[in-house]
Amino acid sequence: MNTKSALFKEHMVELRLFGVLLGLMVVLSLISDRFLTVDNLTNVLWSVCLIGIMTTGAIYAPITGGIDLSVASMAALAGILANVFMNTLGMNWIVAILITLVIGAGIGWLNGVVTTKFLVPAFIVTMAAKTYLFGVAMLVSNGDQITIMEPAPFLQIGIGKLLGIPIPIYIMFTLVILSHILLKKTVFGRRTIAVGANEVAAKLTGVNPDRTRIIVYTISSVTATIAGIVMASLTQQAYAMNATGYELDVITAIVVGGTSLMGGSGSVVGALIGAVMVGFINNGLNLLDMPSAFHPIATGIVILVALIMNQGVSVPAVLKKWFARPGAAEAAK
Amino acid sequence: MSVSAIRRLILTGLLIAIGIALSIANPTFLKLDNLMTMLQEASLTGIVAIGFTLILITAGIDMSIGAVIAITSMICVNFISYTQLPAYIYIPIALAAGCAIGWVNGFFITHFKLPEFIVTLATRGILAGLALIIAVKDEQGFVKNVFIEDPVFLSFGETVGPVYIVTIVFILLAIATQFFMKRTRAGTNIYASGANPTAARLSGINVDRTLIGVYMFSGFCAALSSIFLAARMMTAMPEFGIGNELDVIASVVIGGTPFTGGIGDIWGTIIGTLFIALIKNGILKLGLSPYIQPIVIGGIIIVTVVADVWYKHHAEKKATQAARRKAMESKEVGA
Amino acid sequence: MSNNVKSDLLLECRGIDKNYNGPQVLSKVDFSLRRGEIHALVGENGAGKSTLIKIVTGITNRNAGTIVFDGHDVPVEHNKNASEKLGIAVIYQELSLIHGMTVAQNIFLTKEPLLPGLPFIDIKKMNAMAQEMIEKYGFDLKATDIIDKLPIAQRQTVEILKALSNKASLMIMDEPTSSLTAKESERLFKIIRMLKAEGITVVYISHRMEEVYDLSDRVTVLRDGKLVSVLEGEEITPAEIIRLMIGRELTEDESHHKMVDKRDREVVLEVKNLSAEGKLNDVSFKLHKGEVLGFGGLVGSGRTELMRAIYGIDAFDAGEIMYLGKTYSPTVEKSIASGFGFVPEERRLQGIMGGISITGNIGIANLDSISSPAGFVSRDKELERTQTAISTLNIKPANPDHLVGNLSGGNQQKVVVGKWLIRDLKLLIVDEPTVGVDIGAKEEMYQTIDRLSREGVAVMVVSSDLPELTRLSDRIIVLRKGRIIKEFTEGVVTEEEVLRAASGIVEGGAK
Structure with a gap:
């Protein structure tokens, strides 16, 4: 077997996505001459960072056939908690971050336990989590937009640059690489895919589906926490509404990246390209001076289109079937 | 006594207990004004919850209900600002829009075989964005506060005696829906489609059409609630309803309609709606931080669902054990 | 409707052929049923019993042959609804019952009695009608019982009532006693005899020879997709049926x-x-x-x-x-x-992960031997194991990246066995x-x-x-x-x- 062609085949999805991405860039550069500037592209990459970081962990839930809708609330809460630990309780910033990460992991663990042990659909559990985490965030911050002025090293996480490139971009790419390796090269990754592909078969070959899922939701919460810390540092602000609606962007990136919500397959790199695409679409709307309200509209449409494409349904066939349904002929008359 | 009857008794007991506790803690709670306002709040959620109950009976979910409220109120506002048409013309149009949105949801779910929650999450985003875009703006581009002056529209916010019209409509709609679900073939088909779609198809039920109908009804209920909400506020804002899904879900779930489909009725939803409204009012009356609200609502959903699953598991285990024992005994006799 | 003189045959199938794009499942099978008889259909697994039933009930279509039911020619493009309208009913174990509904609701689903002139269900009448049917047959049921609380034997009687309410003249029961106790089976046999007395034809499919012996008026034996014999009366003995089913010394x-x-x-x-x-x-x-x-x-x-x-x-x-x-x-x-190695009975549901490659399916059972202590999977070792399994078992196509869901049944089974062989x-x-x-x-x-x-x-x-x-x-x-x-x-x-x-x-x- 030719290894080169095998490698090519394995990354078909990602390559095709990359093609679409390039196409989108061409269109955008034709629409606006402000698009292909270093400033603008850096801006896009920067705004993609938070979604990208969340995506690296959130992608595991769909691979097992579940979903995590709590990532945005978790991120907002993480920023607020980190600020409380550092600036109200006066902890060292590293300790504060570590404690925040542990809390994030605990919440993800709880999501996983409730979903697996009590057989509650994941979207219900994580939606309820999204709500109560938002409540806790509001309660702790008293609903205020708290400005974070110190400590300086903490702020460097978000606004610092290394070799001219913002640090959050390093963080994102590190997490993408780690997540890609975790999914494709480790025992845990294999088990995650197996649970999503056929839980019964996986169980009969020695995989513990519950344990796997609990870890999956824990990872999802941890990356959301990391995104929240980066966000707090980047915006120098802790605010419960800071990430509102991001879960939809995260799902969009994952779905666009070719991951089926039915489970059994997924691509971290694809999701990253999906995140960049979401970033470009938003950027395009900005460049066209469209109001920000177009953002959820675009996201919603992109999700539906990507889902239908992932599902492999032929749209003309469905429409034809619908128009040919009994009663349609009479209705037309 | 059936499990659902016991559940309702417990809930009603809790309702009364919390009511007594609240009236001791804060005497203004028992004032007729407060009670009627609370009922009005409950009814606004409750109308949406009736549609949502049917959705859960089909084992589906509709995340777009809040956004339907937003978009229908914006449709009304546009008619008020840009046409001279009277309310009795554009209100039916707004209600029809709710149905149409439900149809789109149902079409994507049934014909493209996509997961319900993600389809309705996507339409939620689209509708929430559209509501902002079609909101009436002033010269600076800020959302303008359009006041409702049409007496027909405003009459939706009136009272009959001490009772708000919305409460009366809620109760009437609840009775009608309950009757529809239990006493018509269409209602029975909804239960069958949720409990066992394969068997329903084998029995000749058009499951796809049934599901689309249920999503349309859910859209209609949300639109209806939106009209009452706008009439009560005497204006409408593009944020109306956004995020209210959780109150609705909590009301229905605690009322005893599970996510697994095929089971549930409107009576449970009424009690659930009152329960959630009481909790929210209680948080207010006790002077607690309003931010506790989402924590309590989220917590209620998780605790209820976990308790339900735990109970069901427990009951099933007992039943299969008994059945097996019985089977074994008679096998011995037979062999 | 038809004014023809009714023949004493309810169903007459002649020269039925069926192949599923390949192997011949049925060849030139004749199968006929008399009115009001209990007719057993027997044969080893794979003899073609279920295919024959599927053709009669319109779940699949035949490739050749004629079917006449109650004097009507049954077209090749037959479907389930049409067969139900003709009066053919299949008694499933519980597949077609709706949980959470009462016995009466299940019996009358989609044809509930309505209040005169109104679109509302007459629940009282519905329960009364159901109760009347139950009592007529002496079933141990109440019209208002919820299906979920009934044992399987009673759910089966609900299925039978549902078929009766559809005015079925032919009832097909596929292994109806496989999950019943001895006592419950006895009760079912009584019901079957009652149905016969009503003039209803019952097709009984079972591997249990003593039941076939006790119940049947006639027995059709199939072997390898062909009709072997139709036994009647004295000819029906368990030993003879088994001899015909196996068919060779x-x-x-x-x-x-x-x-x-x-x-x-x-x-x-x-x-x-x-x-x-x-x-x-x-x-x-x-x-x-x-x-x-x-x-x-x-x-x-x-x-x-x-x-x-x-x-x-x-x-x-x-x-x-x-x-x-x-x-x-x-x-x-x-x-x-x-x-240990375990090859489960239902390959598609329990054995394979269809959306994943051969490598992935084989790797998942061997993670211990293809990964480092730190938990990293060695792609080389995994491929090497997979290649070993592919060559020892002759899995085709011999491409480790091929999705298992796209393999033939035999090759899928080889993958399921293969994951244990390299241990x-x-x-x-x-x-x-x-x-x-x-x-x-x-x-x-x-x-x-x-x-x-x-x-x-x-x-x-x-x-x-x-x-x-x-x-x-x-x-x-x-x-x-x-x-x-x-x-x-x-x-x-x-x-x-x-x-x-x-x-x-x-x-x-x-x-």
């Missing part, structure tokens, strides 16, 4: 089916008095190194349950399992680590090794099992395919209702003997 070339006594070898597995409520009753046996132990019995006799208990999927209530001389309390993970295997459990597998792959599967046993692997085979069971086994244990009812240890065992034991016709065999 022992021939010289089958002498290699002779069982080999390997009971002097080292004991690999010993099961002592294993019991699980409602599934297994006091099962004890020993399994030796290099021995192929076959498990025969009817569907529902506890074979699969026994395998699942030994592998550690389901818990058991009492008894002990000894593995290599030590007490063993199984869990799946422990079993895999101790050298240090000591005990292989195979449940129905060749269901849905073509003949070539079948023979390869047998050779693989033979080879494993020569290499010293102890094998337990569950099979409803009798030639397969006798072909593979060194010793055969027959289960019936969760108990070991017969053990064949030496000489040549015939399929007939196994089937007799499984059906409960054992001359002095049962305790």
Whole structure:
């Protein structure tokens, strides 16, 4: 077997996505001459960072056939908690971050336990989590937009640059690489895919589906926490509404990246390209001076289109079937 | 006594207990004004919850209900600002829009075989964005506060005696829906489609059409609630309803309609709606931080669902054990 | 409607042919039913019984042949709804009942009686009508009982009532007693005779010869997709039916089916008095190194349950399992680590991960040997193992990246077996090794099992395919209702003997 062609085949999805991405860039550069500037592209990459970081962990839930809708609330809460630990309780910033990460992991663990042990659909559990985490965030911050002025090293996480490139971009790419390796090269990754592909078969070959899922939701919460810390540092602000609606962007990136919500397959790199695409679409709307309200509209449409494409349904066939349904002929008359 | 009857008794007991506790803690709670306002709040959620109950009976979910409220109120506002048409013309149009949105949801779910929650999450985003875009703006581009002056529209916010019209409509709609679900073939088909779609198809039920109908009804209920909400506020804002899904879900779930489909009725939803409204009012009356609200609502959903699953598991285990024992005994006799 | 003089035949099928794009499943089968008779349809697994029923009920279409039902020609493009309108009903175990609804609601689903002139259901009338039907047949039911709370036997009676309310003139029952107790079966037979008295024709499909013997007016025997014989009256005896089903005497070339006594070898597995409520009753046996132990019995006799208990999927209530001389309390993970392999009965639902490559399917059972202690999977080792499995089992296409869902049934089964072969295997459990597998792959599967046993692997085979069971086994244990009812240890065992034991016709065999 030719290894080169095998490698090519394995990354078909990602390559095709990359093609679409390039196409989108061409269109955008034709629409606006402000698009292909270093400033603008850096801006896009920067705004993609938070979604990208969340995506690296959130992608595991769909691979097992579940979903995590709590990532945005978790991120907002993480920023607020980190600020409380550092600036109200006066902890060292590293300790504060570590404690925040542990809390994030605990919440993800709880999501996983409730979903697996009590057989509650994941979207219900994580939606309820999204709500109560938002409540806790509001309660702790008293609903205020708290400005974070110190400590300086903490702020460097978000606004610092290394070799001219913002640090959050390093963080994102590190997490993408780690997540890609975790999914494709480790025992845990294999088990995650197996649970999503056929839980019964996986169980009969020695995989513990519950344990796997609990870890999956824990990872999802941890990356959301990391995104929240980066966000707090980047915006120098802790605010419960800071990430509102991001879960939809995260799902969009994952779905666009070719991951089926039915489970059994997924691509971290694809999701990253999906995140960049979401970033470009938003950027395009900005460049066209469209109001920000177009953002959820675009996201919603992109999700539906990507889902239908992932599902492999032929749209003309469905429409034809619908128009040919009994009663349609009479209705037309 | 059936499990659902016991559940309702417990809930009603809790309702009364919390009511007594609240009236001791804060005497203004028992004032007729407060009670009627609370009922009005409950009814606004409750109308949406009736549609949502049917959705859960089909084992589906509709995340777009809040956004339907937003978009229908914006449709009304546009008619008020840009046409001279009277309310009795554009209100039916707004209600029809709710149905149409439900149809789109149902079409994507049934014909493209996509997961319900993600389809309705996507339409939620689209509708929430559209509501902002079609909101009436002033010269600076800020959302303008359009006041409702049409007496027909405003009459939706009136009272009959001490009772708000919305409460009366809620109760009437609840009775009608309950009757529809239990006493018509269409209602029975909804239960069958949720409990066992394969068997329903084998029995000749058009499951796809049934599901689309249920999503349309859910859209209609949300639109209806939106009209009452706008009439009560005497204006409408593009944020109306956004995020209210959780109150609705909590009301229905605690009322005893599970996510697994095929089971549930409107009576449970009424009690659930009152329960959630009481909790929210209680948080207010006790002077607690309003931010506790989402924590309590989220917590209620998780605790209820976990308790339900735990109970069901427990009951099933007992039943299969008994059945097996019985089977074994008679096998011995037979062999 | 039709003014023709009604013939005494309700259904007449002539020269039915069916192939599913390949092997001929039915060839030139004639099948006729008289009005008001109880007609048994028998044959081994794969003889074509279910296909014939599917054609009659319109679930699949025939390739050739004519069908006349009640004087009407049934077209080739027949469908389920049309067959229901003609009056043909199939009694499913519980598939077509709606949970959460009452008995009456289920019986009258989509045809509920309405209040006069109104679109509202007349619940009182509906319950009364249902209750009337229940009482007419003397069923142990109430119209207002919720389906969920009824045992399976009673759900079946609801199915029958539903068919009766559809004015069915033909009722088809496929293995209706497989999950019923003896008492419940008796009650069902009474109902069937009552239906017959009403003039309803009943097609009865069963592997249980004594039931067929007791009930049937006529018996149609199918073998390998062909009609063998139609028995009537005195001709119907269990022994004769079994003889016709198997259809061949022992021939010289089958002498290699002779069982080999390997009971002097080292004991690999010993099961002592294993019991699980409602599934297994006091099962004890020993399994030796290099021995192929076959498990025969009817569907529902506890074979699969026994395998699942030994592998550690389901818990058991009492008894002990000894593995290599030590007490063993199984869990799946422990079993895999101790050298067990498990090939489940339902390949698509339990065996394969269709959306994943051959490598992925084989890798998942071998993560321990292809990964480093830190948890990283070695792609090279994984590919090497997969290549080994592909070449030893001759999996086609021999492309490790091929999705398992796109393989043929035989090759899918090879993947499921293959994931265990590349381990240090000591005990292989195979449940129905060749269901849905073509003949070539079948023979390869047998050779693989033979080879494993020569290499010293102890094998337990569950099979409803009798030639397969006798072909593979060194010793055969027959289960019936969760108990070991017969053990064949030496000489040549015939399929007939196994089937007799499984059906409960054992001359002095049962305790």
